[in-house]
Amino acid sequence: MTTADKPIKLMLTGGGTGGHLFPAIAAAQELCGRIPGSKVMFIGTRRKLDKTSLLEYGYEVKSILCFGLKGKNLLHLIKAVVALPLGFIQAVIHILAFRPDIVVGVGGYVTGPVVAAARICGKKTLIHEQNSVPGLANRKLGGLVDRICISLPQSAGYFPSEKTVITGNPVRKKLLELAAAPERKCDPAKKTLLVLGGSLGAHRLNELVSEALCHHGVSQPFQVIHQTGAADCQIIRQKYTENLIDARVEPFFADMSEIYAAADLLVSRAGATTLAELAVLGKPAILVPYPHAADNHQQRNAEYYVEGGGCRSFAEKDLSGRMLAQQINELLLDDDQRKIMAAHMKELAVPQAASNIVDVCLALISD
Template sequence: MSDAPKPYRATRGRRLIVAGGGTGGHLFPGIAVAQLFLTRHPRNRVLFINAGRPLEVNVLARLGWPHATIPVEGLKGRGLWRQLNALAKIPGALRQSRALIQDFEPDGVLGVGGYSAGPVVLAAWMLGVPTALHEQNRLPGLTNRLLRRVVDRIYLTFADDTHRFDPRKALVTGNPVRDEILALGAKPKPSADPATFHLLILGGSQGARAINEAMVAALPRLADCPRLQVVHQTGLEDEPTVARAYARAGIAATVQAFFNDMAEQYHRAHLIVCRAGATTVAEITAVGRAALFIPFPHAADDHQTGNARALVEAGAAEMVAQRDLNGDLLAERILDFINQRQRLAEMAARALTLGRPEAALNIVNDLYQLMERSRADAPETP
């Protein structure tokens, strides 16, 4: 970051820090905002700050985004000793966040959720930098609940029906979707053998064991379906077991812990079997694909079920509760969809109408307003 032009006011561009991550559901909306932010001016710059978890580091490095890490751990769902250890790291995380902010000189900081957003947004607030949050889910996570009183703006995917946020700060924008996925919304499916059925199974960035196990149990009933081609994202731990199960069943499948080309996988899919995290739902509605949701039952306040229900009630998806999930049921649902292509097409069309492709634009436009108001008394030189 030593090559940053200084003083910053000598440029016409703007600088944004995107803080947080931990899961794809937090990280990818931040990437979507960053992509659009860079298009606003050739001198705009973005820096990601997170805890350095493998997903964050690998995705950001592969995409070429500048990023920095801070020493921070989560508090929720941990034993007493680990909570005390995490608390002990907060002062150091604040000091490092402050140093990164002073070096990068951002015009604004956007927290996208996850515990690593906390120290960065708090340090920015202490330094007088405009701050904002994005909340992907219907019910906010712990970090955003703690930060909501100090930030200047809160961007919401869903209307704040529970009145958890100050209405003077809250703005319903939708959930940002990455450019490469958003571009598929108006793009026709690639031509292929009409007899082939492309099934995409997603467990989120860390995999979903319940879905993996149900699919493995379903394979014997699906083995006689030569039309089936599967792409299965398993998470790291289950990849070898699931891959061997497909091989034994003789089913054509690409099995990986994580896919970097999600836009291409979405594009080919006729049906998506997946969790119902807010980012997954936003991506499915952006590309217009039929989905069978299996919500994660232990999500905070069961918010994934609420996410899925919105599409089910619109006729854009179906849902199976995890407590009801087994191999026979999953196989039966998949075979039904294979034999009902017209129904799949209708579901996909309805899903597309529910998308919010303008979400990232809404956020970037408002961030610019926050930045401009903050810089109003600081004239720039050409």
């Protein structure tokens, strides 16, 4: 059998947020769809989000002892450094047991010891960077791995040019199918605002949106779908109920295809994976980048899509509920402007990103 038809063993590592996990899932789906019989093992953190998201797709999931380093206090740093050798050994054990053809890191602190262990074990290695500004783990691994796949052109300068490839950011299969399907609405008589604070929620964004909608209002029939995170779910739901706002409020939405399908406009953080999904689906958005993201990468992510004409972006510190209400009103009322923004988002999309990454993996394996 050739590399093109021989089942592949793919080891993925990374995680901690949906932004890291979902591109990994998309790449795994592409590989398994293209080469039946291929096997996938994911090595991640012990966070519940990692395990539940991956087990749903039927992938084998392992974890290692590992803690983040960046922005931590001295005690946490000592704990993280002490845990590194054990995490590295655990990674080696998983690699020797699974015997992957290639190990792909998708970012997050767990990526470091696993990809380093893969290199020591003589395995082909690749990292994928979703953001415009790479995280600490990927920056350190750039000189070590065989190939580097990036999503946005801005991050190219952080890595050796001779092994860096722009592939785009993979989007899950269900969302690609949605992008190709006719638009559907749950209530065509109402415009739908979708609010996404990220898989872990965003307290200040929740406050701004609820203030905008409850105290300043929208001047036409509308409904809101709001992902709040666990901490704010009840209080935001209560605010909407008290103000007679047609709202669906949940801590986290598992089926994003249904949610995206309903949306006319989004208010969202500026995580790379969310933006890649919005681009593929052609969804206009008001972005409020998370101000404490490492190296301010969400702001840089947002700039790329704003410059492309698909989004508007506002710094959280400069935004009030009144200002946000004005922006929401303006865009919900202006169908033509939303259509223009949607078209620009589509122009920035890379729907074949997962296929591009699998192509790079297969080329490495066949070397």
